[in-house]
Structure formats: C-alpha cells, structure tokens
Amino acid sequence: MNREHDYRSKVVWLSISQNxxxxxxxxxxxxxxxxxxxxxxxYSDLGFRPETIGPGAYMAGIGFLLFLLSVxxxxxxxxxxxxxxxxxxxxxxxxxxxxxxxxxLIPLFGFSISIALLIxxxxxxxxxxxxxxxxxxxxxxxxxxxxMFVKVAGIVLPKGIIGF
Amino acid sequence: xxILQAExxxxxxxxxxxxxxxxFCLLGAVLGNLVGVxxxxxxxxxxxxxxxxxxxxxxxxxxIMMAAIYYGAMYGGTITSVLIxxxxxxxxxxxxxxxxxMTKQGRGAEALAIAAIGSFxxxxxxxxxxxxxxxxxAELALVFGPPEYMGLLLMSFVTLVGFSAQSGLIKxxxxxxxxxxLTTIGVDPLAGAYRLGFGPFIGGFDLIPVLxxxxxxxxxxxxxxxxxxxxxxxxxxxxxxxxxELVKGLKSSARGxxxxxxxxxxxxxxxxxxxxxxxxxxxxxxxxxxxxGTGVIEGVAAPEAANNATAMSxxxxxxxxxxxxxxxxGIFFAGLMxxxxxxxxxxxxxxxxxxxxxxxxxxLANVVLLILNLPLAGIWARAARIPYxxxxxxxxxxxxxxxxxxxxxxxxxxxxxAFGLLGYxxxxxxxxxxxxxxxxxxxxxxxxxxxxxxxxxxxxFNIFFARPICLGFLITxxxxxxxxxxxxxxxxxxxxxxx
Numbered sequence: 222m223n224r225e226h227d228y229r230s231k232v233v234w235l236s237i238s239q240n241x242x243x244x245x246x247x248x249x250x251x252x253x254x255x256x257x258x259x260x261x262x263x264y265s266d267l268g269f270r271p272e273t274i275g276p277g278a279y280m281a282g283i284g285f286l287l288f289l290l291s292v293x294x295x296x297x298x299x300x301x302x303x304x305x306x307x308x309x310x311x312x313x314x315x316x317x318x319x320x321x322x323x324x325x326l327i328p329l330f331g332f333s334i335s336i337a338l339l340i341x342x343x344x345x346x347x348x349x350x351x352x353x354x355x356x357x358x359x360x361x362x363x364x365x366x367x368x369m370f371v372k373v374a375g376i377v378l379p380k381g382i383i384g385f
Numbered sequence: 386x387x388i389l390q391a392e393x394x395x396x397x398x399x400x401x402x403x404x405x406x407x408x409f410c411l412l413g414a415v416l417g418n419l420v421g422v423x424x425x426x427x428x429x430x431x432x433x434x435x436x437x438x439x440x441x442x443x444x445x446x447x448x449i450m451m452a453a454i455y456y457g458a459m460y461g462g463t464i465t466s467v468l469i470x471x472x473x474x475x476x477x478x479x480x481x482x483x484x485x486x487m488t489k490q491g492r493g494a495e496a497l498a499i500a501a502i503g504s505f506x507x508x509x510x511x512x513x514x515x516x517x518x519x520x521x522x523a524e525l526a527l528v529f530g531p532p533e534y535m536g537l538l539l540m541s542f543v544t545l546v547g548f549s550a551q552s553g554l555i556k557x558x559x560x561x562x563x564x565x566x567l568t569t570i571g572v573d574p575l576a577g578a579y580r581l582g583f584g585p586f587i588g589g590f591d592l593i594p595v596l597x598x599x600x601x602x603x604x605x606x607x608x609x610x611x612x613x614x615x616x617x618x619x620x621x622x623x624x625x626x627x628x629x630e631l632v633k634g635l636k637s638s639a640r641g642x643x644x645x646x647x648x649x650x651x652x653x654x655x656x657x658x659x660x661x662x663x664x665x666x667x668x669x670x671x672x673x674x675x676x677x678g679t680g681v682i683e684g685v686a687a688p689e690a691a692n693n694a695t696a697m698s699x700x701x702x703x704x705x706x707x708x709x710x711x712x713x714x715g716i717f718f719a720g721l722m723x724x725x726x727x728x729x730x731x732x733x734x735x736x737x738x739x740x741x742x743x744x745x746x747x748x749l750a751n752v753v754l755l756i757l758n759l760p761l762a763g764i765w766a767r768a769a770r771i772p773y774x775x776x777x778x779x780x781x782x783x784x785x786x787x788x789x790x791x792x793x794x795x796x797x798x799x800x801x802x803a804f805g806l807l808g809y810x811x812x813x814x815x816x817x818x819x820x821x822x823x824x825x826x827x828x829x830x831x832x833x834x835x836x837x838x839x840x841x842x843x844x845x846f847n848i849f850f851a852r853p854i855c856l857g858f859l860i861t862x863x864x865x866x867x868x869x870x871x872x873x874x875x876x877x878x879x880x881x882x883x884x
Contacts, residue, residue, distance in 0.1 A: 370786050
C-alpha cells in the first residue's frame with residue numbers, strides 16, 4: 222500500500238516537474254484573463270463603449286487565448302507521451318546563482334566591481350579555470366567595456382560605495 | 386529621373402568627393418560600427434550618443450556623418466548576432482538564426498561577408514527610388530491607416546509558421562501569444578491605463594534586456610551546462626562564399642531588399658518586422674525550406690538586406706513629409722531641426738544644396754561600409770575559435786551592461802536575468818524562441834491597430850474586409866498559409882507520388 226502510494230506520488234511529481242512549463246503558461250493565461258476582467262470593471266468609468274475593446278478586455282482576451290492554447294498543447298503532450306528530460310546541469314544552476322548574486326551586488330559595489338567578481342567566480346567556480354587567468358580576464362574585460370560603454374558611449378553606470 | 390535631378394546628384398557627387406567629406410563619412414561609419422557592435426546600443430543610441438560630435442560642423446558635413454553613423458550602427462549589430470548569437474538590436478534577431486549556425490560550422494566569415502555585400506546592394510539600390518520618387522511614395526504611405534496595419538501584422542504572424550516548423554504550430558502560437566501578453570504589462574498604448582503596473586512593472590519590458598536575456602544569457606547558460614569548449618574548433622572557412630552560394634545570397638539580398646524597401650515606407654514599420662517577413666519569404670521560395678535554421682546563406686542575406694533597405698526607405702517619409710518612421714530617424718529629424726532644416730515637402734526646393742549631398746553621401750557611406758567591413762569579417766570570424774569560457778565571461782558582462790544601458794535602470798538588469806532564465810527554460814523544454822520575440826515586437830502595434838480600427842468602425846470587424854488594402858493583406862496571408870500544402874498535394878498527384 223505504501224509502495225503504491227510512493228509510486229503514485231513519484232509519478233505525480235514527475236508529471237508536474239516534466240510539464241512545469243505547461244502549468245506556468247496555463248497559470249499565466251489565467252492570471253492575465255482574471256486581471257484583464259478586473260481591469261475592465263475598474264476602468265469602466267473611463268467611458269469605453271461596450272462594443273469596442275478596452276485595455277482590460279484586450280488583456281483578458283490575450284490571457285484567455287494563452288490559457289486555451291496552453292491547454293491544447295498540454296493535451297497534445299499527453300497524447301504524444303513526451304520523453305523524460307534530464308535535470309538541468311549543476312553548472313547552469315551555478316551560473317544563474319552567480320548572475321543573481323552579481324545583480325544584487327551592483328547597488329552596493331557598483332557595476333564594475335560586481336561584473337569583475339562575476340567573471341572571476343564564473344570562470345573559477347563554473348568553468349573551473351585557474352584563479353590567475355580568471356583575474357586577468359576579469360580586469361581586461363571590465364576595462365574594455367568600461368572604456369566602450371562609459372567613455373565612448375557615455376553611459377553612466379552605477380557606482381558603489383567605492384565610487385568606481 | 387528628370388534632367389534636373391540627374392544634374393543635381395551628379396554635381397553633388399563631385400562636391401562630395403572632397404577629402405574632408407570622405408573623411409567625415411569614414412569616421413561616421415567607423416564610430417557607428419563600433420557603437421553598433423555593443424549589444425543594446427543600436428542606431429538610435431549611436432545617433433544620440435554621437436550627435437553632439439556633429440554640433441560644430443557645417444550642415445552638409447553633419448548630415449554626411451550622421452548618415453554614415455546610422456548605416457555603420459546597423460551593420461555593427463550584425464557582427465554580434467552572427468558570432469555570439471546576441472542580437473545587437475531587434476532588427477538583428479533573425480540574423481542570429483542562421484548566422485550563428487554558420488559560425489558554428491566555421492563559416493562565420495561567409496555570413497559576415499554576405500551580410501555586408503547584401504546590405505550594400507540593398508542599401509545602394511534603395512537610394513535610387515529615394516532620389517527619383519520620394520514625394521509620391523511618401524503620399525502613398527499615408528494611405529495606410531490602422532486597419533491596413535492590422536492586415537499587415539496578421540500577414541506578419543503567418544511568418545511564425547516557418548519559425549515553428551520543428552517544434553509544432555501550437556507551440557509557436559503559444560509563444561507568439563505569450564510575447565503579446567508580455568507587452569500588455571505596463572501602460573496601455575491608447576488610454577494610458579496601467580495594467581499590472583505596480584512597482585517596477587509600471588514601465589513594462591524594454592526589448593533590449595529581453596533580447597540580451599533570451600539570446601545572450603540563455604545561450605551561455607545552455608552551453609555552460611553542455612560543457613562547450615569552443616563555438617567552432619576546426620579550420621575556418623573562406624571569406625567570400627563559393628560562387629553558387631554567393632549567387633544565392635545575392636538573389637536573396639535582392640528579394641529582401643525589395644520587401645524591406647516597400648514595407649519601410651510605412652510609418653511605424655520597424656526594420657525588425659521587415660526582417661522577419663523577408664526571412665519567411667525566402668524560406669517559402671527556397672527549394673530546401675527545411676534547411677533554414679541550420680546555417681543557410683539565404684537566412685542571413687535576406688534579413689540583412691531587408692534591414693538596410695528599410696533604413697533607406699525610411700528617409701522618404703522623413704525628407705518628403707517630415708514624418709520620422711523609426712526612433713533612429715527621429716534623432717535624425719532632431720539633427721535636421723538643429724540646423725534649421727525643416728523636413729517636409731519644401732525641403733527639396735528650399736534646401737536642395739543640403740538634401741542632394743545627403744542623398745549622394747548615402748551611396749558613399751554604403752561603399753565605405755563595404756570596404757571597411759569586408760576585410761574585417763575574416764578577423765571577426767576568428768572569435769569562434771576562442772575558448773568558450775572567455776566568450777561566456779564577455780557575453781555575461783556585456784549582456785548585463787547592455788541591458789542596463791537600455792533605460793539606465795537596475796530593473797532592466799533583473800529583467801535580463803529573468804528572461805535569461807526563461808530563455809534557458811524554453812530551450813530546455815524545447816519551445817521556439819523566435820515567435821516569442823515576434824509577439825513582443827508586434828504586440829503593441831497589434832493592440833493599437835486593432836483597437837483604433839474598432840474605434841473607427843464602432844466595434845464592427847467588417848472594417849478589415851471593407852478596406853481594399855487590408856483585404857489584400859488578409860487574402861495574401863491566406864495564400865501564404867494555404868498555398869504551400871496545396872501545391873505540394875497538387876505536385877504529388879492523385880497517386881500520392883511526386884513528379
């Protein structure tokens with residue numbers, strides 16, 4: 222009984238994880254549909270005639286279309302029994318983590334330091350390169366984009382507590 | 386061409402061939418190229434950034450340099466699209482599809498070369514109608530109203546069928562609608578109402594961070610997970626494509642150029658849209674449509690030619706009617722105003738001594754760009770052999786900076802990360818990405834056209850069938866959609882075998 226329960230739980234989890242994309246799209250479609258309807262009622266005092274499409278109605282329509290198409294795609298998958306996918310590699314997950322960390326540090330350390338740290342950590346931790354090579358690469362890349370974007374293009378990048 | 390126009394253009398060519406004018410043209414092309422290579426900085430940014438440089442110049446010199454910056458920036462975006470799969474701006478998205486595949490096959494130099502040659506050909510040939518027929522062409526473009534744009538956009542949506550061939554039509558449609566759904570977040574284009582416009586979502590999603598994330602970050606993270614060592618390891622291919630490939634590329638450039646020129650006349654018609662249409666037309670007329678997306682030369686030549694031709698034809702409404710059709714031309718318009726030149730019907734009469742050198746300089750700028758970029762293509766292509774961990778580091782940093790530079794807000798960096806995650810997820814779950822981009826590019830215009838059309842008609846959809854141009858687009862869309870399977874069935878005959 223317990224084994225059967227465990228098996229069913231695994232099957233359900235596998236189905237959800239393998240079809241997470243469909244669930245997300247269906248949820249997004251529903252969100253937009255409901256949000257659009259709410260907006261249509263909320264903005265009804267702006268004087269849109271009922272026969273034309275207001276901002277909320279358009280959003281609701283797009284949301285419904287997204288919901289419908291996602292459901293159709295989901296049924297197509299069930300019918301065609303899509304192959305099981307492997308888990309995302311660890312290197313990819315590390316890469317995402319470093320990117321998020323770097324973006325979080327921008328307000329504190331500024332763009333240049335954050336990007337330099339990103340390059341060093343990415344090359345050493347994710348792609349397993351030597352520390353010296355990573356540091357040199359980081360300095361060169363940071364210097365080049367600083368010159369191109371800041372000096373040539375005149376983009377003002379955020380400066381952190383160091384002021385650089 | 387009447388004798389007066391021939392004399393004008395010839396005499397101004399002579400004027401143009403002074404060393405100082407050639408120098409400004411060359412300088413503008415180089416600077417535009419450099420800025421255009423930077424992801425996130427396309428022609429509008431390049432013009433805006435470099436406009437102050439022209440402040441102390443004579444009007445003719447200023448216009449020559451600005452035109453050269455514009456064309457230079459357009460080609461600059463192609464380089465990153467082909468070599469590292471990051472579109473420099475929205476109009477380079479389609480070039481990524483086959484261009485990057487060519488780089489992975491060691492044919493990056495060929496891709497860049499045909500892009501340069503195709504752009505030169507389409508750009509140069511597009512200047513001829515500009516000088517001959519600018520005013521009547523501009524008047525024709527004004528006939529287009531919201532229903533006509535709707536018809537054109539629906540025809541554009543048909544192109545997504547080609548981008549969804551491998552993954553399936555339903556998936557393509559889901560991505561297209563998702564892209565359109567994402568454009569609803571923020572401010573409504575007509576009434577100014579906020580839709581899910583709380584906190585940072587109030588400004589919606591800018592296209593540049595989205596492109597950086599979907600293409601740049603998504604691709605790098607995918608490649609990192611697969612432990613890719615190099616984009617390409619073997620011997621690099623030649624610079625100039627083999628003769629048969631070159632001929633195919635030139636024919637595609639001609640077709641793409643015509644499409645880009647005609648559509649570029651329409652106010653609001655962005656080069657990004659014409660590139661999608663040109664690519665799809667090329668795929669449909671090809672004898673091997675199934676090879677598109679695997680690195681065919683036509684897949685690079687056609688959109689690049691369309692891109693340049695659209696840029697050229699955009700000058701027609703600008704100079705003849707004073708209507709800038711794209712953001713980049715809006716900055717050009719501002720540059721003209723700075724010098725007291727008022728674009729419009731009288732420009733050719735009152736300021737002929739400035740307009741005609743500008744038109745003549747377009748020919749020169751195209752030649753300069755070809756001479757500049759063709760030899761560099763082979764050098765750029767060597768980037769494919771750089772170890773991927775260096776490329777990844779450069780791409781990651783450039784994506785974040787490019788995303789920030791779009792609107793100078795940190796929020797866009799987070800948008801870039803989120804779309805990087807989405808880009809990876811789409812690749813992981815095997816969803817097509819290009820329809821998503823198409824939906825995001827066209828979403829605002831589609832909504833605007835649809836709602837304006839229904840306002841005009843009082844809510845009746847008959848307006849789309851009552852207007853001949855719109856009806857023509859709808860019929861064309863149906864033909865494009867239904868003709869290939871019907872023709873295939875007809876060719877296979879009643880026995881089911883092919884001829």
